[in-house]
Amino acid sequence: MAADFVCLLNFQRTPYDWLTLGPPMNEERPPKPRAKATKHDSRRHNLRTTLDLVSIRGSTTRAELARLTGLTRAAVSSLVGELIEDGLLQELGRGESAGGKPPTIVALNRSGRDIVALDLGRRPFSGGLVDLGGHIHHRQDASPTDPTGDSALEAALDLARRLIAAAGSPVLGIGVGTPGIVDAEGRVLAATNLDWHGLELGATLQRELDLPVSIANDAQVAALAELRRHPESGDSVLLVKIGRGVGTGVVLNTRLYRGEGGAAGEIGHVQVVSDGDPCTCGNRGCLETLASVPAILRRIGADPDRDPWDAIALTVISGEEALRESLRVAGRHLGAALAHAIALLDIRRVVIACDLRNAGEELVDEVRRHLAGRIMPVMAERVEVELSPLGTDLVLTGAAAAVLTDRLGVVLR
Numbered sequence: 001m002a003a004d005f006v007c008l009l010n011f012q013r014t015p016y017d018w019l020t021l022g023p024p025m026n027e028e029r030p031p032k033p034r035a036k037a038t039k040h041d042s043r044r045h046n047l048r049t050t051l052d053l054v055s056i057r058g059s060t061t062r063a064e065l066a067r068l069t070g071l072t073r074a075a076v077s078s079l080v081g082e083l084i085e086d087g088l089l090q091e092l093g094r095g096e097s098a099g100g101k102p103p104t105i106v107a108l109n110r111s112g113r114d115i116v117a118l119d120l121g122r123r124p125f126s127g128g129l130v131d132l133g134g135h136i137h138h139r140q141d142a143s144p145t146d147p148t149g150d151s152a153l154e155a156a157l158d159l160a161r162r163l164i165a166a167a168g169s170p171v172l173g174i175g176v177g178t179p180g181i182v183d184a185e186g187r188v189l190a191a192t193n194l195d196w197h198g199l200e201l202g203a204t205l206q207r208e209l210d211l212p213v214s215i216a217n218d219a220q221v222a223a224l225a226e227l228r229r230h231p232e233s234g235d236s237v238l239l240v241k242i243g244r245g246v247g248t249g250v251v252l253n254t255r256l257y258r259g260e261g262g263a264a265g266e267i268g269h270v271q272v273v274s275d276g277d278p279c280t281c282g283n284r285g286c287l288e289t290l291a292s293v294p295a296i297l298r299r300i301g302a303d304p305d306r307d308p309w310d311a312i313a314l315t316v317i318s319g320e321e322a323l324r325e326s327l328r329v330a331g332r333h334l335g336a337a338l339a340h341a342i343a344l345l346d347i348r349r350v351v352i353a354c355d356l357r358n359a360g361e362e363l364v365d366e367v368r369r370h371l372a373g374r375i376m377p378v379m380a381e382r383v384e385v386e387l388s389p390l391g392t393d394l395v396l397t398g399a400a401a402a403v404l405t406d407r408l409g410v411v412l413r
């Protein structure tokens with residue numbers, strides 16, 4: 001079994017490796033020939049595997065790790081020793097004896113590192129310090145005077161600096177979820193709301209803060225956060241984020257699928273109505289023009305920039321039935337659009353994160369109905385559509401998960 005580890009080695013990892021690793025579908029195929037594995041590479045890989053196994057199991061013993069990895073007890077002891085010395089693992093006393101000396105329990109040292117996580121899709125920008133177990137233990141935010149262009153970039157940098165200064169443990173890396181399309185080099189190709197076009201966001205943060213940066217679209221990192229919430233219900237999830245726009249994030253076999261150009265999940269700009277309303281992308285009748293929060297609000301005569309994004313407050317403006325009808329329209333178009341994605345990918349878990357407070361259940365019911373009616377019954381029976389309870393923590397948790405996967409090879413579960 002030890003030989004399998006050599007096949008799975010990841011060489012020449014960079015801070016962006018989790019973005020540039022081959023898509024999960026490639027896992028079945030033999031890896032492309034690469035430079036010969038060195039002893040250092042093998043050890044590095046085995047360290048990552050050990051850490052990931054401890055993270056998945058919560059707590060374990062050296063003997064169990066040896067059994068799971070196929071490595072010798074001596075090799076596992078050496079790996080665990082190094083991870084404890086590094087502050088990533090810790091010993092938690094003795095477990096139950098199976099006859100001989102009781103084994104020592106080994107677990108993740110949650111407070112061994114801090115991760116700086118940024119959510120740039122919110123106003124104000126939101127940031128947090130996240131421990132190795134995915135718990136947000138400190139929060140700050142930033143309100144740039146002008147929330148676009150250089151001013152927005154400065155605010156993001158300042159927020160990250162303040163969080164680094166507040167960290168109580170060594171900082172493992174910076175995780176960022178941003179609106180827009182992000183390429184494999186961490187460049188924001190297009191984020192209309194922030195007026196960022198071809199912005200070298202990843203490189204700038206890395207240079208200014210001197211820390212590794214993991215960065216992706218906010219809906220994409222949100223999908224990583226949802227994967228963690230139900231580890232028992234599979235390794236794949238489709239997350240739909242409904243806010244100013246409509247975006248989705250796809251995790252397949254525990255890996256975020258970003259697509260060849262970083263734009264996987266940009267379902268909001270698929271035309272669903274010919275000759276519909278004009279969209280910010282230049283086309284007409286995109287899903288976003290029908291199912292985003294501003295679209296839901298405009299249909300009932302509310303102003304998305306002034307009126308509260310809260311269904312209960314909005315019923316005072318429009319009456320209950322008008323709002324319900326507007327949500328039904330959004331749900332119908334979303335359900336129809338998602339049917340294509342589910343048929344294509346056969347993902348069983350669809351999670352909806354909606355920035356319009358107190359409206360989610362109505363929307364989810366409608367999505368469920370219209371999705372189920374458009375795919376094969378045998379598939380429809382398996383698909384679960386639910387509302388995300390993570391709320392404002394969704395992107396921060398996902399951005400931290402991205403750093404963990406990138407830096408330590410740990411899938412947050």
Ligand SMILES: [Zn+2]
Pocket residue numbers: 268269270279280281282283286288
């Ligand atoms: Zn569009």
